Amino acid sequence: MSHFSRLWRWQVGNFRREAAEGREVGTDAPGRDALRDGGHAMKRYSVFAIAREALRHHAGWERAWASPQPKASYDAIIVGAGGHGLATAYYLGKNYGITNVAILEKGWLGGGNTGRNTTIIRSNYLQDSSAAIYEKARSLYETLSQDLNYNVMFSPRGVMMLAQTHHEVRGYLRTAHANKLQGVETEFITPQRVKELCPILNIDGPRYPVLGALWQARGGTGRHDAVAWGYARACSAMGMDIIQQCEVTGVRSEGGKVVGVDTTKGYIGTKKLGIVVAGHSGQLAEMAGFRLPIEAVALQALVSEPIKPCMDIVVMANTVHGYMSQSDKGEMVIGGGTDGFNNYTQRGSFHHIEETLRALIETFPIISRLKMLRQWGGIVDMTGDRSPIISKTPLGNCFINCGWGTGGFKAIPGSGWAMAELMAKGEPGPLAAEFDMWRFKEGRFIDESVAAGVAH
Amino acid sequence: MLLIECPCCGVKAEETELSPGYEAHLKRFGPGSTDEEFEAYMFARKNPKGVHFERWRHAYGCGKWFLAARCTATLEVFGTYPAQVGEPPADIIEKIKARRPDWKGYK
Numbered sequence: 001m002s003h004f005s006r007l008w009r010w011q012v013g014n015f016r017r018e019a020a021e022g023r024e025v026g027t028d029a030p031g032r033d034a035l036r037d038g039g040h041a042m043k044r045y046s047v048f049a050i051a052r053e054a055l056r057h058h059a060g061w062e063r064a065w066a067s068p069q070p071k072a073s074y075d076a077i078i079v080g081a082g083g084h085g086l087a088t089a090y091y092l093g094k095n096y097g098i099t100n101v102a103i104l105e106k107g108w109l110g111g112g113n114t115g116r117n118t119t120i121i122r123s124n125y126l127q128d129s130s131a132a133i134y135e136k137a138r139s140l141y142e143t144l145s146q147d148l149n150y151n152v153m154f155s156p157r158g159v160m161m162l163a164q165t166h167h168e169v170r171g172y173l174r175t176a177h178a179n180k181l182q183g184v185e186t187e188f189i190t191p192q193r194v195k196e197l198c199p200i201l202n203i204d205g206p207r208y209p210v211l212g213a214l215w216q217a218r219g220g221t222g223r224h225d226a227v228a229w230g231y232a233r234a235c236s237a238m239g240m241d242i243i244q245q246c247e248v249t250g251v252r253s254e255g256g257k258v259v260g261v262d263t264t265k266g267y268i269g270t271k272k273l274g275i276v277v278a279g280h281s282g283q284l285a286e287m288a289g290f291r292l293p294i295e296a297v298a299l300q301a302l303v304s305e306p307i308k309p310c311m312d313i314v315v316m317a318n319t320v321h322g323y324m325s326q327s328d329k330g331e332m333v334i335g336g337g338t339d340g341f342n343n344y345t346q347r348g349s350f351h352h353i354e355e356t357l358r359a360l361i362e363t364f365p366i367i368s369r370l371k372m373l374r375q376w377g378g379i380v381d382m383t384g385d386r387s388p389i390i391s392k393t394p395l396g397n398c399f400i401n402c403g404w405g406t407g408g409f410k411a412i413p414g415s416g417w418a419m420a421e422l423m424a425k426g427e428p429g430p431l432a433a434e435f436d437m438w439r440f441k442e443g444r445f446i447d448e449s450v451a452a453g454v455a456h
Numbered sequence: 457m458l459l460i461e462c463p464c465c466g467v468k469a470e471e472t473e474l475s476p477g478y479e480a481h482l483k484r485f486g487p488g489s490t491d492e493e494f495e496a497y498m499f500a501r502k503n504p505k506g507v508h509f510e511r512w513r514h515a516y517g518c519g520k521w522f523l524a525a526r527c528t529a530t531l532e533v534f535g536t537y538p539a540q541v542g543e544p545p546a547d548i549i550e551k552i553k554a555r556r557p558d559w560k561g562y563k
Contacts (some may be wrong), residue, residue: 091544282503294501296528297480340476341458344505350457351472383500441495 005088042237049087049225064229065236070243072341073269074102076423077261078276079248079284081105083114083224084401084408085276086231086242087416088423090148093238096424102270104349106247110228113278116346117409118301118323118335119315122159122219124186126175128447129434130387131182136431137414141222144413150214150230153328157313159219160189160197165209166317172214186216200310205362208319215233221314221325227412251288257396258288273373273398274423279344279379281402290394292402293440294381299338299406300348302356302375304367308331320359324367332367334360338380338406348377385439387446390418390432399423400437415427458526462537465518467557477511479487480523507528507552507559512536525552 031184032112043049043062046331076092078085081103092098105111121141123134140147141154163169172188179186191203191210203210232242243265251273260269275284285292306329316323323335336356353375361368383389383403388411390401400417404411418431428436434446458471467473474488478485479501502508508528513521523541525548534555535548544562552559 280505282501283505291496291500292503293495293501295501295503296505341510341526342478342503342508343531345529345531349471440499441491 001410022099023338042233045151059062062259064233065242068241068243069095070102070104070241070246070263070265071270073260074241075100075270076272076274077101077268077270078103078274079261080112080277081109081228081232081244082112082276082278083110083228083231083322083412084278084404084415084419085274086110086228087412088274088276088401088419089235089240089416090231090238091416091420092424093235094187095420098424099238099240101235102268103235103240103266104244104248104261105242109232109242110225113378113408114228114412115225116301116376117224118325119221119224120159120219120316120323120325121154121156121183121222121410122216122218122314122337123410124159124161124175124179124214124216125184125448126176126178127387127448128182129446130448131179131184133414133418133431133435134411135182135184135414136412136417138219140413140417142218143441144222144227146228148230148234150226150233152230154220154222154225156218156220157325158197159216159314159316160194161214161316161318162194162201162409163188163212163214164205164317164363166211168319169211172212175214183333184216185218186214189213189215198311198313198315200364200366201315202363202365207362207391208317210363219314222409224409227409231416237448248284248287251395251398253289253395254397255396258398271397272423274401274419275393275398276401276419278381278402278404278408281381281400284421285393285400288395288398292325292389292400292437293384294389294403295342296344296379296381297341298343298345298348299336299378299380300352300375300377301333301335302353302372303327303331303333305373307332307370308316310366315363317360317363320363322356322360323365324360324364332370334372335366338382344379346379348375380408382406383440385445386448387439388435390415390416390422390428390435391437392422392426392428393432393437395424399416458531458533460512460524460533461536462514462517462520463522463538464514464520467514467517469514469517473514473516475513476514477513477521480509480511480539507534507556509562511539527556 023173055061078089089101089103123138125131145151162189163172176188181443194213246263248261248266258273279296311326327334336352380407381402421429422432461468485497521539524536532551
């Protein structure tokens with residue numbers, strides 16, 4: 001589906017929804033409550049707003065979010081304005097009414113892994129606790145554009161995970177059964193159906209023939225930057241302060257409880273602290289006085305030159321370790337492997353590009369003559385069992401959300417939902433309960449490292 | 457791309473010739489240790505942004521394990537040394553201090 005027709009559908013959807021709710025179509029409805037509480041004025045985006053602005057030289061568009069200076073103190077501070085941090089703040093406000101919140105970002109909003117992933121959304125996990133949180137996230141993505149009044153271009157085009165060895169066939173059959181019990185809609189499909197869904201796939205490869213696939217029809221992709229921008233705009237409208245270029249340099253505590261953070265813009269007091277910084281979780285944890293079972297490594301991805309539409313689903317080939325989808329611009333978006341050693345360089349190793357493409361060419365012969373345009377890396381935080389941590393910490397009123405490793409984008413809404421509940425109540429809800437940081441000591445692993453395959 | 461000299465055979469090996477083995481100088485805890493000690497050995501990692509000591513194996517060369525001091529922020533390799541030591545040797549520490557005067561030291 002083209003970008004324009006998706007935009008149009010979304011606008012029509014807004015129109016229908018507003019009409020159904022009996023509101024005057026195209027008015028500034030959601031901003032009103034926030035305005036009363038001193039929030040950033042937010043005009044509602046709609047097809048009528050576009051028409052209105054078209055007639056007045058687009059002079060009426062406003063900044064999507066405010067850029068305030070920090071206040072002396074807040075009810076809650078979230079470190080990290082990526083998808084997970086902003087989603088946490090959004091659900092703190094939306095679900096728990098906590099809006100005296102600052103989100104501190106050392107760089108720019110959404111400039112870390114949120115803007116560096118391959119935008120895949122799926123929830124076909126083996127373990128119950130993983131399936132629950134990823135499916136929560138996926139289901140929130142379904143209506144996120146309407147909820148945020150910001151087009152995140154969620155495209156449930158279907159995600160296919162190829163089984164190219166007999167081990168994988170058994171593994172995915174098991175996952176399909178587990179998903180059935182968990183209420184996650186997936187199915188194991190035959191090689192013929194794989195070929196129907198994705199004609200450019202070579203299913204008869206000599207080394208790794210396609211023996212079937214795990215298919216999640218409601219998985220897909222989203223516009224990663226828009227997820228951060230949409231949450232940021234909604235947070236700002238609720239009166240939260242998103243403070244960019246404000247690096248946290250220290251965590252202050254009294255009597256075993258956090259009281260504030262030192263930043264490059266001065267000291268800021270807080271009653272609660274949420275650390276949601278992905279690759280730099282280890283550094284923040286050290287400031288807060290504890291250690292994490294996490295190692296940071298670079299994960300990289302690349303895109304090809306744009307070509308005509310040839311593939312309208314997401315395909316993951318975990319045995320050869322590559323995954324691919326086609327962006328709306330026509331580029332083939334390709335995810336590669338992680339570096340095998342700790343690093344914070346955000347660029348990845350050169351030879352991984354060759355490895356990834358070499359592996360994919362057998363399965364996708366058409367990419368053999370494609371030029372690759374851009375390559376980039378992000379720093380992923382890998383835990384011992386390859387599952388995230390959403391947890392209280394040894395420091396009182398300090399909470400951490402990290403360890404999403406190589407698969408965080410798909411989880412953003414669910415992660416924010418669970419983290420907000422943890423921060424608001426001080427205790428984890430059902431979604432986060434299994435993901436505490438003490439599971440490593442107690443041997444309660446949520447072991448997706450052998451369950452989900454490598455690309456995860 | 458990393459270039460690391462194997463201290464066992466002296467070959468200056470390129471990254472694809474080596475297998476990384478993560479943090480070096482871990483103190484092993486097994487039967488008889490407390491849960492905290494075992495967790496710290498098994499899972500807790502230093503994961504520094506800066507000077508890091510780690511294990512490498514010259515997998516497609518002499519096959520030996522060795523240790524390296526490397527900066528995780530810039531990928532600079534300070535030096536390598538044989539694996540049969542409990543902590544980084546003095547000459548490696550000196551090399552690191554020369555390149556990173558504000559480094560807090562090995563602990």
